[in-house]
Amino acid sequence: MTxxxxxxxxxxxxKEAQPHSVLGLHLGKKGKSAGLVGRAFVKDAVSCELIDLEADKAIPMExxxxxxxxDVFIPRRRKVFRYQLRVQYPSGEMRQFFDPYSFLPTLGEQDLYLFNEGTxxxxxTKLGAHLREMDGVAGVxxxxxxxxxxxxxxxxxxxxxxxxxFPMRPLGASGVWELFIPGLGEGELYKFELLDQGGNIHLKTDPYGTYFEAPPGNASIVHNTRKHEWGDGEWIAxxxxxxxxxxxxxxIYEVHLGSWKRQVEDGGRPFxxxxxxxxxxxxAIDMxxxxxxxxxxxxxxFEGSWGYQVTGFYAPTHRFGxxxxxxxxxxxxxxxxxxxxxxxxxxxxPRDSFALAExxxxxxxEHADPRQGAHMDWGTLIFNFGRHEVRGFLIANALAWLDRYHIDGLRVDAVASMLYLDYSRNEGEWIPNKFGGRENLEAIDFLRExxxxxHDYYPGVLMIAEESTAFAGISKPVDEGGIGFDFKWNMGWMHDTLRYFEKDPIHRKWHQNDLTFGALYQWSENFITVFSHDEVVHGKNSMLYKMGAWHIPEKAANLRALYAHMWAWPGKKCLFMGCEFGQSHEWKYAGSLDWHLCQYLDHEGIRLLVRDLNKLYRDEPALSSRDLDPxxxxxxxxxxxxxxxxxYVRSDAEEQTLIFTVGHFTPTAREGYRIGxxxxxxxxxVINTNSExxxxTGVGNGGEVHTEDVEADGCAQSLVLTIPPLSTTIFKWTAE
Structure with missing residues (x-):
């Protein structure tokens, strides 16, 4: 015994922190004799032999x-040789395999240096679990x-x-632990067991894991993410x-995959x-x-988090395959x-004990100080954006989704909570930055990077911020001093517009500024005009039931008018599923949308309108290619x-096409109404939301109108219109 x-x-x-210095094959001594020392620690083995593959010789171990x-001492041998372990188990089964402690590290000094630097x-592709061949031996x-x-x-x-x-080896001062286990393959379940400085055991899933089993096990699963043969080369180009x-x-059609539609014939399971x-x-194509x-x-x-409390940042959820x-x-x-x-x-x-927390x-x-590290609204933890390895973990995560799964854009959630140190905090509950301000400088640097x-690695991929404050430069390029997003959700327009349409029409005349105020800041950012899932949950009502009217037909008319105004207004578009056909109930994550409502025209008419609005938007550059041009x-x-x-009027670059929108938001038709x-x-x-x-009701203008040489609204000519009740009407002028 050595x-x-x-x-x-x-x-x-x-408790062995350096297992590779003890296990495996090493130069050593026994008494005064020099030679090789071999050690193996194999669960449930009753006997073990060290197989010299070069000499084809079995060396019994004690x-x-x-x-x-x-343990075994091999005298007079000075050169470490290639070997396997041959093990017998209590059942009599014999197995022969390569020893994990006979392989060199799979990460080099440069890998570790860049990781610790966050670059x-x-x-x-380095941390986590990866199928590899080491010295011609397959394993993980x-x-x-x-x-x-x-x-x-x-x-x-x-x-x-x-x-x-299978204790792992530490790689210098990098903080990284590593082990190659030969013979393992795809589909293996695994976790990391950690012993902390206080002697406590933590059983953790892999932060870089690419696939997970269902709760409550939550184990990581070894998986090769490069198996799919992509056929989207034309799209990427x-x-x-x-x-x-x-x-x-x-x-954009916003979707929650688990509740868009469900398999009714199979117990209502998600597709x-x-x-x-x-x-x-x-x-989506039809729409x-x-x-x-x-x-x-x-x-x-937890399904009730809708996916916003992530424990496996690198893994598509197992729920759908x-x-x-x-x-x-x-x-x-x-x-x-x-x-x-x-x-x-x-x-x-989230704080789940099996994941990233502690x-x-x-x-x-996360930050140790709850004034920096605890999210007050959601009971979650905030990343320490100032730590290089944490910042690198998140940046690489964004890039991994684009690399492995060809994603075309990332909509970054809760950006406002990242920008401000005092987000949702009272005085004394936050720590100012080094300049005494409330901006989270480290998070801002992270977002910019x-x-x-x-944009450098994946040209054409869109970065979209869900950001609800007036923080300047969200969609301004980084090299111009901005945060570098392509677009920002227009939360201000959304709130103002909904506040207007939620009012009974009789009261709207005192709140018209809710419809017009957004034009003052419309071009301060590159905006996406959006009604998202957040507007149809938690007692806020569905889009249909928000409308300020008593009866479903009037609510539907209001919603049609709102959508046409939204599509005619500057900004890219985003609408949450179910809103396109005026679902009556709030969204429920655990069931399907109420598709049966589309048999009724009050709902199907909304859907048909959204489809026509999308077509008009895509076909008319005056609407879709000048959203960002004031x-x-x-x-x-x-x-x-x-x-x-x-x-208001929208125009194409040459002003050869003009799109004229008239919104009327009371229930009384207006005959002979003159507008310049x-x-x-x-x-x-081209669009009349009051169409049968x-x-x-079908009230409208018969498909077209012609100008009269009568001045109005600062224009030399005008139209005399029949303006339907609770409607938005869109007209098109084309140069002849």
Missing amino acids: LTPAQIDTLLTA QIDEAGLF EHCIY SFAVWAPSAKRVSVVGNFNQWDGRY QREAQAKQIDRPIS NYRELAPMLADY GFTHIEVMPLAEHP SPDDFAFFVDHLHQRGLGIILDWVPAHF FDGTHLY TNRLV TAFRWIAAHDTEASIIS VPRRGRWVE YYGG
Whole structure:
């Protein structure tokens, strides 16, 4: 025996921090004799031999402990040789395999240096679990960052989840622990068992894990994310070609995959990725949307969080299939001409004990001080954006979704909570920055770097901020001093507009500024005009039931008028599922949308209108290719508050096409109403939300109107219109 009692005790009690210095084959001595020392620790083994593969010779090992600890001294050998272990188990079964402790590290000094610096942008290819060949031997390499741990082990079914076996080696001062286990393959369940400085055991899932089992197990699963053969090359090339052309048709359908539709014949289960792909593509294409935005699909244990409390940042959720199934889903959408935007949640993470919280027994990913590290609203933890490895973890996460799954855009959740140190905090509950201010300088630097790198690595990918404050420069390029997003959700317009439409029409005349105020800041950012899932939950009512009217037909008329105004107003478009057909109930994550309502014209008419609005938007550059140009918009009139009428014009770059919108938001039709227009000639009525086709009364202008040479609203000519009740009417003038 070459081990001391102290070494034996350290191995048996899983306290060995340098397992590769003890286990495996090493130069050593026994007494005065020099030679090689071989040691193995194999669970449940009753005998073990060291097989010299070069000499094809079996060398019996001495059993030191019945837990499976073996030792042998080989005299007069000075050169470490290639070997395997041949083990017999109590059942009589014999196995021969390579020893994990005979391999060199899978990460080099440069990898570790860049990781600690936070600049290894593809660190997800190094840390985590990866199928590899080492010296011609297939297996899985494991690596995890846990700088304060005293010992880290890989555990799984392969060692009966016993942390005494497969302890990992620390790689210098990097804080990274590593182990290559030969013979393991795809599908293995695993976790990391960590011993902290206080002697406490933590069983953690892999922060870089690519696939997870369902709760309550939550184990990481070894998976090859490169198996899918992509067929979207044409789409990617087109996306890159449009990289500098962000002012183009973008109409987004926001979807929660688990509740869009469900398989009624199979107990109401959610459809999986492969089932959803053709159905969702068919529907979105028919409706004229350009992109689908999916609510967070990164792994999360609680469905009621809707995906916003992430425990597996690198893994598509298991709920709808495997990572390969998700790749199929994205590929199918691309081949059908649809982009996909993913909700991404770098602002916070939950306190679940199996995930990132206090990962190595310390506040590793989060701030230790709750004034910086605890999110007051959601009971979650805030990332320490000032720590290089944490910032690198998140930046690489954004890039991994684009690399592995060809995602076309990231909608970044809760950006406002990242920008401000005092977000949702009272005096004394936050710590000012180094200049005494409330801006979170580290988070701002993180967002800028993420946006810069996404655009550098993946031209044409869109970065979208859900940001609800007046923080300047959200969609301004980084090199111009901005945060670097392509777009920002227009939360101000959304709140003002809904506040107006929620009022009974009789009261709207005193609140017309809610409709017009947004034009004052419309071009301060690149905006997406949005009604999202947040507006139809938590007692806020569905979009239909928000409308200030008593009866469903009137509510539907209001909603049609609102949507037409939204599509005619500057800004890209985003609408949450179910809102497009005026679902009556609030959204429920655990059931399907109420598709049966589409048999009724009050609902189906709304859907048909949204479809026609998308077509008009995509076909007319005056609407879709000049959303970000203030010279393309002109108010005509917004002074008639008594009638609750507004009107405005959008134009193409050459002003060869003008789109004229008239919104009227009282229930009384207006006959002979004169409004000025900037061009003489014929104006075609291209959308009338009061059309019988959409469920309206049919009052309108017969398809077109012609100007009269009568001055009005500052124009040399005007139209005399029949303005339907509770409606938005859109006219088009084209140069002849």
